[in-house]
Amino acid sequence: MTLDVFPQELLWPNSLRWFPSRVTDSGGMTEGGLERLAVKDGGGKWGCEYAAPLLTVETIKLARSLISRMRGGSVPILVPFYNAAEGPYPLGAPSDGVPFSDGSSFSDGSLFAADLISISAAAAALRATTLTIDITVSGDLIGGEVFSIVHTTRDEHAYLIDAVNEDGTVDIWPPLREAIPDGTPLNFDTPKCKMIITNPSDAMGAVTPPYLSSLSMTFREAW
Amino acid sequence: MASLYDTTLGELHRFAALIHIATATPCRYWTGDGYIALPGDDELDPSGQYEGIGVLTEVPAFRQLVGGAAEQVNVTFSGVDTIPKSWVHDPMSDIVGAIMTVGIVFLDEREQIASPVFWIWPGTIDVPSLSRNGNVKSVALTVGSELLDRARAALVMWTNADHQTTHSGDRFFERTAINNPFSEKW
Numbered sequence: 001m002t003l004d005v006f007p008q009e010l011l012w013p014n015s016l017r018w019f020p021s022r023v024t025d026s027g028g029m030t031e032g033g034l035e036r037l038a039v040k041d042g043g044g045k046w047g048c049e050y051a052a053p054l055l056t057v058e059t060i061k062l063a064r065s066l067i068s069r070m071r072g073g074s075v076p077i078l079v080p081f082y083n084a085a086e087g088p089y090p091l092g093a094p095s096d097g098v099p100f101s102d103g104s105s106f107s108d109g110s111l112f113a114a115d116l117i118s119i120s121a122a123a124a125a126l127r128a129t130t131l132t133i134d135i136t137v138s139g140d141l142i143g144g145e146v147f148s149i150v151h152t153t154r155d156e157h158a159y160l161i162d163a164v165n166e167d168g169t170v171d172i173w174p175p176l177r178e179a180i181p182d183g184t185p186l187n188f189d190t191p192k193c194k195m196i197i198t199n200p201s202d203a204m205g206a207v208t209p210p211y212l213s214s215l216s217m218t219f220r221e222a223w
Numbered sequence: 224m225a226s227l228y229d230t231t232l233g234e235l236h237r238f239a240a241l242i243h244i245a246t247a248t249p250c251r252y253w254t255g256d257g258y259i260a261l262p263g264d265d266e267l268d269p270s271g272q273y274e275g276i277g278v279l280t281e282v283p284a285f286r287q288l289v290g291g292a293a294e295q296v297n298v299t300f301s302g303v304d305t306i307p308k309s310w311v312h313d314p315m316s317d318i319v320g321a322i323m324t325v326g327i328v329f330l331d332e333r334e335q336i337a338s339p340v341f342w343i344w345p346g347t348i349d350v351p352s353l354s355r356n357g358n359v360k361s362v363a364l365t366v367g368s369e370l371l372d373r374a375r376a377a378l379v380m381w382t383n384a385d386h387q388t389t390h391s392g393d394r395f396f397e398r399t400a401i402n403n404p405f406s407e408k409w
Contacts (some may be wrong), residue, residue, distance in 0.1 A: 038236040042255015042275055043334040126260050126272075129333045175334045177257050223257065223276040 003155060003194060004069060005078045006050075010062060011215060015051035016082055018146070018158075020044050020173065021220060043127070043175045045221040046158060048079055054204075054213040063204055063215050068069055072200045076222040078192040081146045081158055087188050088139040089116055117188040119147070127175035132168060133186065141170065147193035151178040154223070158193035177223075195219035237330040240282045241340060242298065243268050245322040246349070250306060252279035253328075259336070265341045267324060278304045280361060283346045285325060292358075295367045298323070298344070302353055302360030310351040311362055321348045323366050345369065 023041040054060045084093070105111050114117055118136035135141075141164050148158045154177045163171040197203060198218045205214040237261075244250035253259055253273040260272045281299040300307040308322040325344040331337040346366035353362050386396040 036236065038238065040239055040254060042237075042239045042253065042259060042330065043257065045256045054264070126258060127334065129335065171333070173334075175257065221256075223274075 003076055003078050004066075005192065006066070006080060007062065008080045008082065011052045011053045011054075011059060011066075013050055013082065013161045017049040017051070018081060019047050019049075020160075035117070043129075043173070045174060046195070046222070048193075048195060048217075048219040050079070050217045050219065052214070052215040054215055057211060060207065060211070060213050063213070064077060067197070067200060067203050067217075070197045070200060073196045073198060076155075076194050076196050077219075078156055079195045079219050081148070081191045081193065083146065083189065083191055086145065087117060088141055088145055090139050093140065096111040119186045119188060121149075121180060121184045121186055123184075124176055124180050126177075126179045129173065129175050130165075130169050130171050131186075133170055134183075138188070140185075145188060146191050147186040147188045148193060149176075149180060149184060149186060151180070154178045155194040156187075156192050158191050174221075194222050196222040237332070237334065238298070238355050239328055239330070241273055241326040241328060242279055242282065243271070243324045243326070244318070244341075250374060252300075254279060254282060261340060262336065265340055266318070267326070267340070278307065282325065293368045295349070295365060297363045297365055300362045300364070302355070302362045307351075307362035308353070310364070311353045316351075316363070318348055318351055323348050323364065 022039060022044040025038045025040060026038040027038070029035045052059075052063075054063055066077075069075065076176060098178050099105055099111050109201065117138050117183045119138055120136070122132040122134070124131055138218075141161060143161055143164050145161045146158055147161070148156050157177045159172045159174065159176075161170045162173050165171065198220055201218075203217045205216065207213045239253050239255040241253040241343070243250070249268070249271070251268070251271050251273040253275045255275040257275055258272055259275070261268055261270060263270050264273065268346075278301045282299055283296045283298060285296060286294055302308065310316050323346050325340050325346075326340040326342040328336055328340045329338040346368050349365040349367055351362055351364050352358065355361075381396070383396045383399055386393065
């Protein structure tokens with residue numbers, strides 16, 4: 001099944017929060033003020049809160065059709081992680097595109113789109129949390145970067161680098177959703193994650209004069 | 224051999240429960256997120272791959288059964304997924320009488336399996352049931368431990384209804400109830 005991609009460039013967020021969704025049990029607070037926690041979710045999953053203003057009739061109609069196509073949360077969608085500000089671009093920011101060799105553009109002014117970051121990973125097993133990476137083009141990785149992998153049977157999922165190790169490996173979260181072969185490309189330019197909406201009935205606000213509305217969606221990672 | 228009560232395992236505050244149902248095509252679920260593959264040397268299910276995609280909804284508390292004790296528990300599954308629904312609706316389902324085994328596994332700080340799977344509670348599946356609470360549909364499997372039948376009441380009245388289940392139309396025990404107040408002294 002080909003998944004829809006959330007059109008972030010048409011519905012720019014004014015608030016965006018990606019967070020790890022974990023399930024913990026507590027053993028209670030001791031008299032000394034200590035508390036022991038146990039985690040029982042096997043690694044956790046992504047959650048996302050996405051809010052965007054709807055300031056035109058076009059964006060209101062787009063948002064309405066988008067929510068409808070998610071069929072109450074039964075149809076997953078690829079939600080982009082906003083990486084323009086955080087991606088490890090060699091020059092610190094994404095460029096607008098690549099021109100022809102003589103510097104010219106297409107007749108409409110557009111340029112060739114190109115991934116500016118090129119990193120691949122060696123083979124890793126299901127649920128691996130350490131990847132051996134091969135950097136071709138990238139800025140410095142410092143931890144906290146988000147990338148995605150298009151898996152063979154489990155669609156695209158996002159991962160966070162939570163540590164960069166001195167031996168050329170990176171620690172990631174969550175655990176890999178599927179084993180990957182050698183040379184798997186890691187998408188740092190436009191990472192996306194397969195998710196479902198969890199608040200379809202409340203995602204879109206009322207339309208108020210002079211015909212404005214807002215989008216406030218909550219997603220969780222899907223399988 | 225590793226023990227569930229190793230003091231080192233007590234420091235691993237990450238764990239999950241696994242459910243293995245030994246139908247012809249085994250059903251494998253766990254309480255974690257996503258998928259997990261067991262080691263190739265697992266004593267029950269080598270290299271089995273378990274799903275944590277929202278199908279297994281509740282694992283009940285189990286007791287340590289000693290001295291001939293028995294118990295019957297309900298394990299709850301999503302009532303909107305195909306496999307649990309087939310247990311209730313498919314007359315060819317082999318779920319009744321299948322063995323369900325519950326295990327627990329510990330994970331380390333990198334979410335990797337750090338212990339063998341302790342398969343701690345085997346039971347026999349009795350009756351699947353489908354229920355709805357508001358807009359939540361669930362399938363419950365009633366699972367009895369090994370000595371459950373032995374724990375039933377010692378004396379059971381044999382009734383005409385019991386006889387009819389295996390000998391439909393046979394009137395031999397039809398008047399059993401009439402003879403109830405009389406005891407025969409031999």
